[in-house]
Amino acid sequence: AQSVSQHNHHVILSEAASLELGCNYSYGGTVNLFWYVQYPGQHLQLLLKYFSGDPLVKGIKGFEAEFIKSKFSFNLRKPSVQWSDTAEYFCAVKVGSGGYQKVTFGTGTKLQVIP
């Protein structure tokens, strides 16, 4: 069965600092990869997704992620964070297609941006 690991559980940054959140997955086959964000008190929203093609994926709000197949990684990055980026970030992997698709999430990383 697939699994997703997020190594940083809680990250504190000052505004304008650069961000990188780690995500590794374990699954030997084809995967689709996602990063979701959950702002306080809200539901999960998609930040970006990777299905195929260019392994560097750009998402909303200046976020990007790079899929490195050899490392089974899909790290999230942002060059300069803002206070409004304070939220919890979840990495997810989807395996299968058509009749069977399962989406598994990491345990999440809480990001706190200090003004």
Place this chain on the structure above:
Amino acid sequence: NAGVMQNPRHLVRRRGQEARLRCSPMKGHSHVYWYRQLPEEGLKFMVYLQKENIIDESGMPKERFSAEFPKEGPSILRIQQVVRGDSAAYFCASSPSTGNTEAFFGQGTRLTVV
């Protein structure tokens, strides 16, 4: 096209009562997933359903929890004889059966057991 609809948003139950959480997937979506979110524990997969079928329930507790996704109507997550430890946010997500797309989430149901 309405998003994933969950109701109720907040549910308070006394210990021993039953909790019923509803999820209407997005139009055209035939896959439904339920997740439980506890503080400091992230998002835990519970069950994956398609219409009238449970595909994967490996994350569901063996007792008191059940889920269904009938041919007509919303998906239901049922928790019988609730205990304090069931207090959590329960999120439903849906996705279509074809195409490269993400799972879309509902607003969640926050269950509080008193």
